[in-house]
Amino acid sequence: MATLYDGKMATIYDAMYQTFVDYDEEYNFYNTLIQEYNCKTVLEIGSGTGNLAKRFQENNQNYTGLDYSKSMIAIAEERNQDCHFILGDMRNFNLEQKVDSIIITGRSTSYLISNEDVNETFASLHNNITNDGVIIFDFIDANRFIPYANENPLIIHKAVHEGISYLRESTWETTSQENFMLDWIAKYYIIQEQEKELIATDFSTVRVFTLNEIQLFLYLNKFEIIKTIDRKTYAYDTYVIVAKKRS
Structure with missing residues (x-):
């Protein structure tokens, strides 16, 4: 883990x-x-x-x-x-x-x-x-998420908390069809004056x-x-x- x-x-x-x-x-x-x-x-x-x-x-x-x-x-x-x-x-x-x-x-x-x-x-x-x-x-x-991830190679989530605008861009790649595992790469940004600044990148293997x-x-x-x-x-x-x- x-x-x-x-x-x-x-x-x-x-x-x-x-x-x-x-x-x-x-x-x-x-x-x-x-x-x-x-x-x-x-x-x-x-x-x-x-x-x-x-x-x-x-x-x-x-x-x-x-x-x-x-x-x-x-x-x-x-x-x-x-x-x-x-x-x-x-x-x-x-x-x-x-x-x-x-x-x-x-x-x-x-x-x-x-x-x-x-x-x-x-x-x-x-x-x-x-x-x-x-x-x-x-x-x-898995029956609903894997088709969704395959059809949406880039998944974007936005959030605003305490006046700060955040953006997360997620990409998913299926690595094992046997155990339904995916590699998840998430890039996190702060949005300032309509420009995005990368603040962190996270990588996980999930099932x-x-x-x-x-x-x-x-x-x-x-x-x-x-x-x-x-x-x-x-x-x-x-x-x-x-x-x-x-x-």
Whole structure:
């Protein structure tokens, strides 16, 4: 797994996603599912710069965040000084006490590029969730995203935050049709006086999944799906899965 969003990339990510994502709506979406299954404790994997953490904290919920990036956690801790954050890897982590809900947000599953990555992640979730708990996660739908990326070689996203105009130009190249992996190159710009200034370039290898693949991975790791939600995000067609330990 690549080192994600370190250094200045964490700050750029935080600024742009304030516009890309409606975090109040995002919180309401996940919290509604958590409350539906009577969960009292929540671990968010891919907690990033702590935007969802802020909402959980404001509602006095028992929340822990886990992220792979030191820089992202540093911003999250500054934003949420009373929240608990863990620097860790979703493929191999151990909580001091099991929780009754684990959410993986922001399509962080895209960075699980091998079958071993996926199996290790679901095994870690199985080890850290209570017997009656639920896991909730989203993933990019390969059946819709790959044709879209092939038909749109350059994908542009714009954002304005705190008076600064940002532009992201993304290019995608399919590298493996076996595991539906793509190389993603993203160039980030600031727009000033109608001129764009390059401020960062980010390269990642990501994976998208079919619903059938996810269903099989969960079955092999002793989970059963209890709800599937077809959900459009700001840029991607995704599925959200709610699953529990298989009896």
